[in-house]
Amino acid sequence: MILGGIDIIVLSATLMAASTPVLLAATGELIAEKAGVLNLGVEGMMIMGAVGGFAAATVTGSPVLGFVGGALAGAVLAMVFAVLTQVFLSNQTATGLALTLFGLGLSALIGKGYEGVRPPPTPKLDLGPLADIPVLGPVLFSHDWVVYASLALVAGTWVFLRRSRAGLILRAVGESHDAAHALGYRVIAVRIAALAFGGAMAGFGGAYLSLVRVPQWTEGMTAGAGWIALAIVVFASWRPERVLIGAYLFGGISALQLQLQAAGYAIPVHLLSMAPYVLTIVVLVLLSALHRHGAQAAPADLGRSFHAAR
Amino acid sequence: MNRRSFLTTTAATAVVAAAGLPARAADPLKVGFIYVGPVGDMGWSYQHDQGRQAIDKEYGDKVVTSFIESVPEGPDAERALTQLALEGNTLIFATSFGYMDAVMNVAAKFPNVKFEHATGYKRADNVSTYDARFYEGRAIQGTIAGRMTKTNKIGYIGSFPIPEVVQGINAAYIHAKKVNPDVEMKVVWAYTWFDPAKEADAAAALIAEGCDFVLQHTDSTAPQAKAQEAGNVYTFGQASDMPAFAPKPRVSSTIDHWDPYYIARVGAMLDGTWASQATWGGIGTGMVGIGEITSEVPEEVKAEALALKDKIASGEYHPFTGPLNKQDGSVWLAEGATPEDGDLAGMAFYVEGITAELPK
Numbered sequence: 001m002i003l004g005g006i007d008i009i010v011l012s013a014t015l016m017a018a019s020t021p022v023l024l025a026a027t028g029e030l031i032a033e034k035a036g037v038l039n040l041g042v043e044g045m046m047i048m049g050a051v052g053g054f055a056a057a058t059v060t061g062s063p064v065l066g067f068v069g070g071a072l073a074g075a076v077l078a079m080v081f082a083v084l085t086q087v088f089l090s091n092q093t094a095t096g097l098a099l100t101l102f103g104l105g106l107s108a109l110i111g112k113g114y115e116g117v118r119p120p121p122t123p124k125l126d127l128g129p130l131a132d133i134p135v136l137g138p139v140l141f142s143h144d145w146v147v148y149a150s151l152a153l154v155a156g157t158w159v160f161l162r163r164s165r166a167g168l169i170l171r172a173v174g175e176s177h178d179a180a181h182a183l184g185y186r187v188i189a190v191r192i193a194a195l196a197f198g199g200a201m202a203g204f205g206g207a208y209l210s211l212v213r214v215p216q217w218t219e220g221m222t223a224g225a226g227w228i229a230l231a232i233v234v235f236a237s238w239r240p241e242r243v244l245i246g247a248y249l250f251g252g253i254s255a256l257q258l259q260l261q262a263a264g265y266a267i268p269v270h271l272l273s274m275a276p277y278v279l280t281i282v283v284l285v286l287l288s289a290l291h292r293h294g295a296q297a298a299p300a301d302l303g304r305s306f307h308a309a310r
Numbered sequence: 311m312n313r314r315s316f317l318t319t320t321a322a323t324a325v326v327a328a329a330g331l332p333a334r335a336a337d338p339l340k341v342g343f344i345y346v347g348p349v350g351d352m353g354w355s356y357q358h359d360q361g362r363q364a365i366d367k368e369y370g371d372k373v374v375t376s377f378i379e380s381v382p383e384g385p386d387a388e389r390a391l392t393q394l395a396l397e398g399n400t401l402i403f404a405t406s407f408g409y410m411d412a413v414m415n416v417a418a419k420f421p422n423v424k425f426e427h428a429t430g431y432k433r434a435d436n437v438s439t440y441d442a443r444f445y446e447g448r449a450i451q452g453t454i455a456g457r458m459t460k461t462n463k464i465g466y467i468g469s470f471p472i473p474e475v476v477q478g479i480n481a482a483y484i485h486a487k488k489v490n491p492d493v494e495m496k497v498v499w500a501y502t503w504f505d506p507a508k509e510a511d512a513a514a515a516l517i518a519e520g521c522d523f524v525l526q527h528t529d530s531t532a533p534q535a536k537a538q539e540a541g542n543v544y545t546f547g548q549a550s551d552m553p554a555f556a557p558k559p560r561v562s563s564t565i566d567h568w569d570p571y572y573i574a575r576v577g578a579m580l581d582g583t584w585a586s587q588a589t590w591g592g593i594g595t596g597m598v599g600i601g602e603i604t605s606e607v608p609e610e611v612k613a614e615a616l617a618l619k620d621k622i623a624s625g626e627y628h629p630f631t632g633p634l635n636k637q638d639g640s641v642w643l644a645e646g647a648t649p650e651d652g653d654l655a656g657m658a659f660y661v662e663g664i665t666a667e668l669p670k
Contacts, residue, residue: 010518018511108350115350116531116554118538214510216535219348220380223505255511261498262465262515266667269501 012139019251021205025229028201035194036174038303040096043226044103046206049074051107053207054217063122074203082195089305114217158240174299177306235280237297250276342399343377346406347504354529354549358405361568383408391416443592445481447564449629451546455523456486457611465516467526468499473657480661481629497666506532551601563601593623635662
């Protein structure tokens with residue numbers, strides 16, 4: 001299906017693959033922020049996942065183990081953050097920024113031996129007759145398993161936050177850690193678990209970058225994807241279903257502008273690249289206008305350290 | 311170091327640097343570099359760092375080199391350059407086009423520090439420029455691509471629409487067209503020197519448009535990896551040889567050999583003969599190298615490409631030789647004419663036949 005010189009099918013299919021890394025990272029960060037922890041180290045955790053996943057995949061020869069390794073690498077880095085901010089009560093903003101710098105440096109060091117190496121390929125899932133459906137087949141049913149896993153994880157996150165008791169506890173911790181503590185919930189433990197999940201998801205996303213989307217290891221290869229994930233969480237006003245929309249919007253615009261160019265359009269690239277960020281600001285303004293008298297969209301205790309007084 | 315002593319030392323260093331006290335003979339010459347990407351990009355910045363290491367090897371104890379990598383073009387570059395100057399580096403290499411104004415600003419503040427700016431065109435008494443004629447390599451790539459393409463579509467990933475990149479697009483197109491009149495050129499601007507994910511997406515978009523050759527003017531090997539994944543798509547190593555992707559998709563490469571230039575300039579500093587100058591080396595001077603043409607390329611095409619390389623190296627042939635028209639059909643070069651270097655250095659138009667529009 002060609003529309004104005006753009007193959008809509010190719011565009012939609014690229015969009016899903018291109019958005020997967022930030023979608024995963026943003027979903028993880030959403031859980032961490034819902035628990036009241038602001039971890040600005042997403043970029044660092046992603047790049048650790050990228051190098052960890054790449055190393056695991058090339059050493060074992062199995063892309064699946066690669067993704068596991070990537071998630072583990074991200075989670076390990078998140079644990080550094082957890083110890084510093086939850087146990088030693090360090091400033092979350094500063095620690096998060098430091099985590100990004102640390103991750104970028106450490107990944108470059110670890111990755112030295114992996115430059116120019118080719119990772120084992122991650123095959124597209126064979127969904128049989130589904131892939132042969134016109135239009136829908138190539139758009140929806142011709143991806144690798146990680147794309148579907150990322151969608152399942154978003155759905156799972158939604159169910160967890162909205163429909164489960166554990167999700168309710170996590171939200172309680174994020175909204176008012178004092179109240180949650182008074183009720184007998186272990187605030188620090190919940191937050192550490194949320195951070196671990198966030199790190200694992202960021203690492204998973206990073207591994208997708210180095211194993212599928214690029215696919216190779218290069219120093220600094222996340223090139224700001226972690227910051228986009230952070231912006232998406234705000235854009236989504238801390239709701240998983242909107243994270244999905246945000247990630248596909250951000251990924252869609254970047255894929256669209258490249259395809260428009262390849263098709264020979266002279267388009268104002270800078271305007272298009274700017275669009276998602278402008279939208280984020282608009283959404284923020286709308287949210288604060290809408291919520292003037294009610295609850296804020298952000299978890300009330302986001303970014304505050306918890307220290308049990310009693 | 312506490313804050314006060316930091317400030318004092320910084321101020322003292324600044325005074326020393328500004329006063330330009332002659333360094334004692336025993337002191338090694340300090341040489342600083344800033345790179346636009348990480349040294350591990352395996353392309354542009356990697357190749358500059360090879361040049362830095364060559365300085366270390368050549369002069370040993372007489373020099374101390376240092377570098378700052380992944381310095382964004384813009385205000386950060388000015389900060390990084392100032393830092394290198396304050397640290398006592400007396401020769402500083404700024405290795406990306408976008409550092410140009412930052413170099414000029416910092417050079418004005420440190421008249422006794424010498425600056426070398428790659429690919430720029432602004433000079434001062436303490437600022438030299440150096441550049442390589444990358445377009446000579448592009449002429450050879452265009453010839454190979456024009457001969458080998460089956461879809462007659464050649465893709466080109468541009469970084470920023472600046473003369474250095476536009477020269478490459480034009481040279482590749484002219485030479486592809488010369489051997490294959492049906493060839494079409496598709497250009498995608500990434501607006502970055504280094505972003506593997508974006509470069510990979512750009513390559514994927516070109517491949518989806520039917521291009522079976524993807525040329526890149528960005529710094530990472532991501533487009534190579536994407537081409538490898540796609541199968542029947544060929545590429546050329548950019549800035550560095552990128553041998554990991556040979557014999558296919560990488561069928562040849564343009565290699566930037568900065569080592570001889572860097573060694574010569576540091577040598578000039580050491581014996582006190584450094585003077586501001588503009589250097590534009592090519593295949594002939596060895597600054598541009600052509601990497602091995604692999605077995606994927608048919609013998610006769612390889613021979614044709616190598617013959618072209620020899621003609622360019624000897625100066626017998628200029629890749630921009632008239633008759634050539636600009637994209638709008640107006641005459642650029644008359645029959646047999648070649649452009650002045652000054653004209654080339656400011657090239658801001660496509661040649662006739664390229665259908666895309668050059669962004670402003």
